[in-house]
Amino acid sequence: SGVLWPMPITLDVSEAFAEDIRAGQSIALRDQEGVILAILDVSDIWTPDKEREAEKVFGSTDQAHPAVDYLFNRAGNVYVGGKIRGLEPPTFYDFKLLRDTPSELRGRFRKLGWRKVVAFQTRNPLHRAHQELTFRAAREVDAILLIQPVVGLTKPGDIDHFTRVRCYEHVLEQYPEQTTTLSLLNLAMRMAGPREALWHALIRKNYGCTHFIVGRDHAGPGNDSNGNPFYGPYDAQDLFKEHEDEMGISMVPFKMMVYVENKAEYMPADATGPQDKVLNLSGTEFRRRLREGLDIPEWFSYPKVVEELRHAYPPKDKQGFTVFFTGLSGSGKSTVANALMVKLMEEGSRPVTLLDGDVVRKNLSSELTFSKEHRDLNIQRIGYVASEITKNGGIAICAPIAPYSATRRQVREMISPLGGFLEVHVSTPIEICEARDRKGLYAKARAGLIKGFTGIDDPYEVPENPELDINTGELSADLAAHRVLLTLEKMGYIK
Numbered sequence: 001s002g003v004l005w006p007m008p009i010t011l012d013v014s015e016a017f018a019e020d021i022r023a024g025q026s027i028a029l030r031d032q033e034g035v036i037l038a039i040l041d042v043s044d045i046w047t048p049d050k051e052r053e054a055e056k057v058f059g060s061t062d063q064a065h066p067a068v069d070y071l072f073n074r075a076g077n078v079y080v081g082g083k084i085r086g087l088e089p090p091t092f093y094d095f096k097l098l099r100d101t102p103s104e105l106r107g108r109f110r111k112l113g114w115r116k117v118v119a120f121q122t123r124n125p126l127h128r129a130h131q132e133l134t135f136r137a138a139r140e141v142d143a144i145l146l147i148q149p150v151v152g153l154t155k156p157g158d159i160d161h162f163t164r165v166r167c168y169e170h171v172l173e174q175y176p177e178q179t180t181t182l183s184l185l186n187l188a189m190r191m192a193g194p195r196e197a198l199w200h201a202l203i204r205k206n207y208g209c210t211h212f213i214v215g216r217d218h219a220g221p222g223n224d225s226n227g228n229p230f231y232g233p234y235d236a237q238d239l240f241k242e243h244e245d246e247m248g249i250s251m252v253p254f255k256m257m258v259y260v261e262n263k264a265e266y267m268p269a270d271a272t273g274p275q276d277k278v279l280n281l282s283g284t285e286f287r288r289r290l291r292e293g294l295d296i297p298e299w300f301s302y303p304k305v306v307e308e309l310r311h312a313y314p315p316k317d318k319q320g321f322t323v324f325f326t327g328l329s330g331s332g333k334s335t336v337a338n339a340l341m342v343k344l345m346e347e348g349s350r351p352v353t354l355l356d357g358d359v360v361r362k363n364l365s366s367e368l369t370f371s372k373e374h375r376d377l378n379i380q381r382i383g384y385v386a387s388e389i390t391k392n393g394g395i396a397i398c399a400p401i402a403p404y405s406a407t408r409r410q411v412r413e414m415i416s417p418l419g420g421f422l423e424v425h426v427s428t429p430i431e432i433c434e435a436r437d438r439k440g441l442y443a444k445a446r447a448g449l450i451k452g453f454t455g456i457d458d459p460y461e462v463p464e465n466p467e468l469d470i471n472t473g474e475l476s477a478d479l480a481a482h483r484v485l486l487t488l489e490k491m492g493y494i495k
């Protein structure tokens, strides 16, 4: 239509779903619980050219870009378009008082007589530099400041919004009264840099803002697979300038703010001189210090914000972790796992749960057989329980056979983002396991009474890079458990 709109909002569906619908039909758009939020009267069904979409919207087809990755690997291959009839807005149970519709926010501005409002977009916790930047921006254009953080999908690995909102509330105390307000924006970010900046600004216009802050590297996705940034640091400002006339909202461009030690204040980077001592703490370094429980200087952030973040992202010795034993039947997994459990209980820093192969088979997986499919399902269940324990700061010790590498890798990938993961290969040779034959199962397998027994007529894929390798033919259970403890200590999970 010629209306300026930088971001396609598409409904992607699977090919199978698309087969079943025709233009002219209506489909229900539901939330995760199945509540119908809107009806889409389908007028178009088409297969998009994703390469072209990626190139045009994100300026790249490199899958290191999170939105390109989403488009290519997660979005369905067919798009459906048409008129939407809204039935009810999505329900949120968190921070209800901080969520506003565009008309609610416009109403608030009107009621308070705020004619000029400058919006600040963010997906990160705010520190002193942000406070300085936003406050200066508001003063520059003589406007009220709206901090409007995104609480929907942001960049993978970002700090969760519950923690961020608690941080924003602390930072709000730092502004003079009646100058600043906070409202949350439920948006799925695309990290599309320049186009995203225009999109963010148009959304803010709809919320009643007159100005929008665009800083350095707005909505930047980080580096591409060659290590180069996807967009130039001020590309977003340039694109905004190009379209400012038709935007209906003005840009307040901002250069990066830095702390100048000799002046004991923040300044825009381009306003510092050669005699100035500029202090810098990168996001990566900040996260490292947080993770290691190291000092974070007062010039960088506010003590209450740091405390909030430390609480949400404790150092390793306060995080949960999983010790995942894998090995043949009779290799000694359970014995070492039990010895480890009591040692960790003695240490007492966190609650410990043992998910032993046999015990899980009795309580969690009683209907499963030893087929490949069922073994995988069994390990996925164990991984899921361990991931929940790890996420909540506990210790999970798992001791199944877990014969397949791919499934073990899945478990590792599921747990690693939530806490520690230590894979221990109990590599006791099969001859020793068979000679022990504590349950008489090897004898039965040899006699053909049990089919598909691991190591006899069923595979065991040896782990390639376990954190630890233990052979209980050479090491007692007690010493083996001690070695696990030492490894955990080395990794930083116990003190």
Ligand code: PPS
Pocket (backbone or CB within 6 Å): 328, 329, 330, 331, 334, 357, 358, 361, 370, 374, 375, 376, 378, 379, 399, 400, 401, 402, 403, 439, 441, 450, 451, 452, 453, 454, 458
């Ligand atoms: S798996 O492959 O990870 O799902 O196996 P797991 O749940 O750890 O169960 C292993 C225990 O079940 C007994 N058992 C068998 N193991 C291997 N193959 C076959 N066919 C089989 N049938 C029964 C065996 O006692 C295993 O216990 P552990 O403690 O490993 O000796």
